[in-house]
Amino acid sequence: MPSVAKDDAALIALGLEHMASGMGRKWDIIMESGEGLVVTLSDGTKKLDFTAGIGVTNLGHCHPKITAAATKQVSTIVHAQGAIGMSRPYLQLVDRLLNCMPTPNLNSFFLWNSGSEAIEAAIKVTRRATGKNNIIVFQGSYHGRTYGASALTKSKTIYSEGVGSVMPGVYTTAFPYWHALGVSSETSEEELVRLAVYQLELLLKQQTAPTDTAAIFLEPVLGEGGYIQAPAAFLRAVRAICDKHNILLVIDEVQSGFGRTGKFFNIEKTPDVKPDVLVFAKGLANGFPLSGIATSKEIMATMPPGSLGGTYAGNAVSCAAAVAVQDVFAEEDILGNVNARSAQLFTALHAFASSPKTSHLIADVRGAGLMVGLEFNDSSDSICALSSKSDKPIPKNIHTRVQAKCYEQGLMLLTTSIYPVIRFIPALIVTEEQMATATSILKKALEEVALEG
Numbered sequence: 001m002p003s004v005a006k007d008d009a010a011l012i013a014l015g016l017e018h019m020a021s022g023m024g025r026k027w028d029i030i031m032e033s034g035e036g037l038v039v040t041l042s043d044g045t046k047k048l049d050f051t052a053g054i055g056v057t058n059l060g061h062c063h064p065k066i067t068a069a070a071t072k073q074v075s076t077i078v079h080a081q082g083a084i085g086m087s088r089p090y091l092q093l094v095d096r097l098l099n100c101m102p103t104p105n106l107n108s109f110f111l112w113n114s115g116s117e118a119i120e121a122a123i124k125v126t127r128r129a130t131g132k133n134n135i136i137v138f139q140g141s142y143h144g145r146t147y148g149a150s151a152l153t154k155s156k157t158i159y160s161e162g163v164g165s166v167m168p169g170v171y172t173t174a175f176p177y178w179h180a181l182g183v184s185s186e187t188s189e190e191e192l193v194r195l196a197v198y199q200l201e202l203l204l205k206q207q208t209a210p211t212d213t214a215a216i217f218l219e220p221v222l223g224e225g226g227y228i229q230a231p232a233a234f235l236r237a238v239r240a241i242c243d244k245h246n247i248l249l250v251i252d253e254v255q256s257g258f259g260r261t262g263k264f265f266n267i268e269k270t271p272d273v274k275p276d277v278l279v280f281a282k283g284l285a286n287g288f289p290l291s292g293i294a295t296s297k298e299i300m301a302t303m304p305p306g307s308l309g310g311t312y313a314g315n316a317v318s319c320a321a322a323v324a325v326q327d328v329f330a331e332e333d334i335l336g337n338v339n340a341r342s343a344q345l346f347t348a349l350h351a352f353a354s355s356p357k358t359s360h361l362i363a364d365v366r367g368a369g370l371m372v373g374l375e376f377n378d379s380s381d382s383i384c385a386l387s388s389k390s391d392k393p394i395p396k397n398i399h400t401r402v403q404a405k406c407y408e409q410g411l412m413l414l415t416t417s418i419y420p421v422i423r424f425i426p427a428l429i430v431t432e433e434q435m436a437t438a439t440s441i442l443k444k445a446l447e448e449v450a451l452e453g
């Protein structure tokens with residue numbers, strides 16, 4: 001009889017010993033249960049979750065309507081494999097998605113399991129539809145960790161370091177972000193756009209000819225690259241370049257989609273910029289594995305039968321959960337709450353950025369909706385270093401110290417990017433009171449770090 005770990009301490013020890021260290025485990029904890037924004041750990045401690053499982057549980061943990069839909073589907077049919085037959089929730093989901101696409105041209109869908117897989121599908125489709133090979137992405141972008149998707153990922157070297165060649169044919173240009181362009185944080189948005197568009201045009205003249213370039217993949221809000229909203233003028237310029245050169249524009253809304261930034265999809269904020277392909281995942285099924293791409297019927301028709309698929313693609317339980325997500329959006333004013341709580345969060349962060357106690361710590365407050373980044377001044381790394389206007393000494397590793405202090409006080413937060421950035425991605429149903437609790441925990445943590453130096 002093999003031995004079985006008897007208690008949580010033994011289970012955690014077993015996990016530490018036998019789980020892949022490459023997963024980058026942060027906390028030695030078991031998340032026992034979740035309800036809305038509150039997570040209970042196995043020792044009974046409760047935490048306010050401002051991570052939403054990296055922007056996934058957008059409607060909160062175990063939303064009752066989503067749980068009910070998934071539970072019902074589990075006892076109806078779990079696996080209706082797409083090559084054999086369809087599940088009803090799959091078809092119902094396509095019906096719902098047709099009504100929420102940013103443009104009616106996005107009317108043909110392929111569902112998969114993860115964001116990375118959906119990116120793989122978008123690579124295949126854009127290459128096949130254009131008959132061209134090369135792909136352009138932006139410095140700081142994150143599109144996933146499979147070999148194709150990690151070739152498109154430029155946020156950190158760790159995703160492809162030491163593992164040999166990733167997919168060839170990928171070219172990188174600057175995102176309109178001051179760090180990426182090596183300019184001052186006070187550079188105007190207009191100038192950032194001008195510089196980034198110039199770099200893109202240069203790339204198309206010096207490295208990848210338009211006749212060889214299939215697609216530009218773009219996160220409208222750079223996620224793992226630091227939570228930076230792409231300016232509308234930049235999105236328009238990229239769209240115009242794509243139109244001029246017959247290049248497809250792939251908008252990756254894996255993290256920014258499903259209400260996260262106050263519109264259903266972030267790209268709706270620039271209604272004249274229409275994606276040729278939209279990639280989505282995360283909030284789609286509120287925690288059940290499901291992702292997808294949407295494109296036009298003409299583009300999708302270039303894929304021969306059998307070229308897209310996968311054993312678990314579009315799982316019936318995940319689709320049932322995703323249908324329930326759509327229904328919750330139709331029944332409740334989720335976007336209204338995102339915009340109100342976003343304003344509350346920005347007001348608090350701007351107050352910290354101008355307070356005499358903490359202003360010297362903060363380099364930037366930015367983002368959209370409930371996808372908000374707080375970048376710190378940091379003297380410990382030359383690429384992150386900023387010329388702070390304050391005479392006060394800048395403490396080291398502010399972001400990880402603030403994150404740890406908040407955790408001790410009951411607030412779960414994530415960092416992002418190679419820069420010292422904390423990101424705020426609570427579930428979109430966060431209440432005014434929960435937001436006030438989170439910002440007061442954060443204020444205390446910032447003031448402590450400022451005092452400790």
Ligand SMILES: Cc1ncc(COP(=O)(O)O)c(C=O)c1O
Nearest residue numbers: 114115116142143144223254255
């Ligand atoms: C913008 C973006 N694209 C793609 C992915 C990859 O998704 P997944 O982790 O589900 O493979 C992510 C994940 O964080 C993401 O933020």
